[in-house]
Structure formats: structure tokens, C-alpha cells
Amino acid sequence: MMKFTKQNFIFLVGGIIIYVVDIGVDFWVARKYFCQGQYSWSILILCFRGLSSVITQIFSYEWFKNDWEGANTRKLKWIFLVHLLQCGIFIRYWFALKYGCQAAFKQNSSETTSETEPPNFIQKQAVDVVTDINMLRVFKTFLETTPQLFVQIYILMEHGKNNIYQHAAIIMSLCGISISTVDYQISLRKSLPDTDEFRGLPHLVYLFYKLLTITSWILSISLITLLSVRISVILLIFLWICGFTWALKQHTTFCRSKKMEYLYRTVVGIILIFTFFNVKGRKTKVCISIYYATHTVVTLGILFVYMFWKPSIIKDIHFTIASILTVLGLVLGIIFLVVYYRHFHPTAYRRPQLCSDEADGDARQKDGVETDRFQNFIMQ
Numbered sequence: 001m002m003k004f005t006k007q008n009f010i011f012l013v014g015g016i017i018i019y020v021v022d023i024g025v026d027f028w029v030a031r032k033y034f035c036q037g038q039y040s041w042s043i044l045i046l047c048f049r050g051l052s053s054v055i056t057q058i059f060s061y062e063w064f065k066n067d068w069e070g071a072n073t074r075k076l077k078w079i080f081l082v083h084l085l086q087c088g089i090f091i092r093y094w095f096a097l098k099y100g101c102q103a104a105f106k107q108n109s110s111e112t113t114s115e116t117e118p119p120n121f122i123q124k125q126a127v128d129v130v131t132d133i134n135m136l137r138v139f140k141t142f143l144e145t146t147p148q149l150f151v152q153i154y155i156l157m158e159h160g161k162n163n164i165y166q167h168a169a170i171i172m173s174l175c176g177i178s179i180s181t182v183d184y185q186i187s188l189r190k191s192l193p194d195t196d197e198f199r200g201l202p203h204l205v206y207l208f209y210k211l212l213t214i215t216s217w218i219l220s221i222s223l224i225t226l227l228s229v230r231i232s233v234i235l236l237i238f239l240w241i242c243g244f245t246w247a248l249k250q251h252t253t254f255c256r257s258k259k260m261e262y263l264y265r266t267v268v269g270i271i272l273i274f275t276f277f278n279v280k281g282r283k284t285k286v287c288i289s290i291y292y293a294t295h296t297v298v299t300l301g302i303l304f305v306y307m308f309w310k311p312s313i314i315k316d317i318h319f320t321i322a323s324i325l326t327v328l329g330l331v332l333g334i335i336f337l338v339v340y341y342r343h344f345h346p347t348a349y350r351r352p353q354l355c356s357d358e359a360d361g362d363a364r365q366k367d368g369v370e371t372d373r374f375q376n377f378i379m380q
Helices: 006-035 038-066 073-082 090-107 121-159 165-190 200-225 231-251 258-274 285-309 311-315 317-343 360-364 370-373
Strands: none
Touching: 006 038, 006 090, 006 311, 038 073, 038 090, 038 258, 038 285, 073 090, 090 121, 090 165, 121 200, 121 231, 121 258, 121 317, 121 370, 165 200, 200 258, 200 285, 231 258, 285 317, 285 360, 317 360
16 A cells, blocks of 8 residues: 655645635535526536535445444444534545644654554555545535536536636536546555556546546537437436446445445446446446447537537537537547556456455455445446
8 A cells, every 4th residue: 555645645635625615616606696596507506516415425424334333322423413414524534634644744753653553554544534535526526516517518608608607616627527536546546556656647647538538528418408408418317327227237336235335326327427437347448438439429429410400500609619629628538548548557456356255244344444445436
């Protein structure tokens, strides 16, 4: 396991600041739409925020409950109350700051570990708690940030108005997607043995691959929505059903309870609407090829439909810019994808096979719950 460094701690603090600012921007944008009488947009933004908050709190509390098995009931009740108030993520950030500070700045101090604890105990605690946060942020990104980016781009294309709060929401969404996906990949690398640290050129290649493909696809969906909201909704529901079905067929084992596992698969289905993730850590060359080939066909199909169905709109400057960005983002994104998977992608996804007489529950107790939890999470 790699060490939690001072640079990681700085990124952690930056992530907290962006998380708080993002909350403020969401309510600011929702308030602006409400004051302008655009109640549907205001409600939709708040619904995205509420949905992502509720689901992340549910998963966060379940992880606390799993990790603290045997802890006193009073402590868990307090944790439950904090999560009920939608503030569970801040408890996790508190632990991350606590362990991260000790690991990054006091790792040689005698205060960091006791005689009964292994030398890298604080390092492992810091990495594990930040990993949990990054998993929750992946949920938040695709349950709230990415859909909100779609809504803001659609409003901008539909009405052609340039307001500062719209630009702020788009910028914050792009920042949120970028930071979340990269931090997730960093946590993945830290959890895998004998894997190079994720920094420098691989960092940038992965960032551009994700950001460009996601943005291009959101622009494509926005163009569909401009043609017909009904068709767009049907397409999104169909894509979710496909993603959910694929997660079911993969027989994911991320959660301990069946109810939580179905909730997890439901969320995975939403994530797969916007970007590809590997839910079982297996080779997915064929799956990812089909996934982005489908995106390419749909994107080109949308542009051809505009040419024959609404040729007058092609002369509109907003449509021209959106079309160029959609195609350019898709092409460049796939180029970065190919470069990333050929040169920078870790191949050691599968954890060692369990012995036939070793139960999965016993394996979860080895080296802490957090590491195994991550290795059952959506991979890449």
C-alpha cells in the first residue's frame, strides 16, 4: 500500500473546500431560478442534490455500521443521527483530516502508533478513510454533478442566455467531475499491490479521457433533449435499464445485504449512463469498445437527424459550437482512452483467489474492511 503524503493531504483539504463551495453554488443557482419564476429548474437542481445526499448518507452509514461491528450501540445511534441530518460526509472528512495529518506530517512521531499497532497503521487508516470518501464522491458525481451539468448545458442551449450563475454551476460541475474521477483513480492505485503511483502524465491522460468523453456525451444528450424531451427521457431510462441489467448479470458483491446490493446496482446503472466503469475487475476490452462505439453512433446519428429534420437550426451559432465540441470531445476523449489503456492502465485488478475452504466473510476481515470494500467497488 502506498503512503499518504503531504501532497495527498493538500488535495484532501482542497477537496473539502470544493465540496462546501459546490453546496453553496447549488443553492445559489436554485435560488436564482426560483426568483426568476423558473420553478421547475430550481426544483430539479434541489432534487439532484437531495437524491445524491440521501444515497451517499445511506452508504456511508452502512459502511460505518460494518466497520464498527461490536462498537457500543450509543455510538452507532449518534452516527445514525448525524447521517439522518445529511452531515455524515463531514464526519468522514474529520477522520480523514485527523489521520491524514498524522500520516503526512507526523508519521515518524512516536505519538502516531502504539506498541500494539503496526508501524504503518496510521498510513493505512488515512488511505482507507480517504478511499471511502472518494467512493462516496463517485456516487455524488454521477447522481448530482453530472446530471446538473446536463441541465445547465441544456438551459444554456435552449434559451441562449448567459448568466453568471449558470457559468458558475457549469464550472463547478466540471471541477467536481474532474476531481472526483481522478481522486477515485488515485485511491484505486493505492489499493492495488505492485502498482505505480498515479501522478504526472497518467494523471492528465486519465483526466482528459474521462472529462472529454463525459462532456461530449452530455452535449449529445442535450441535443437530443432539444429535439424532444420525451425521446431524451426514454433514452436515459433505456440506458439505465441496460446498465442495471449488466450489473445484475455481473453478480456484483459490493454490499453485505441484498437490499444494499440492489441499491448499489441501481446507482451503477445511473453511472453507466454517463461513463464506463468495470464492476467486477475483469477484462472489459469488448465491453468498453461496444460502450463507446454506441456513444459514437448515437452522437453521429443525432447530428444527422438535425441535418434532415431541423436544417434551419444548423445555422444557429450555439448549435454549431455544441456540435463541434461534441465531436471534438468524443474524438479526443477516445484517443486519450486508447493511450491510457495501452500505457497507463493497472492490470492487477483481481484480488488473490480465495482457497476453497476460506469464506468470503473471513477474507473481509483481513487487512481491514475498507480495502476489500474498495476492491469490490466499480473498477476501471
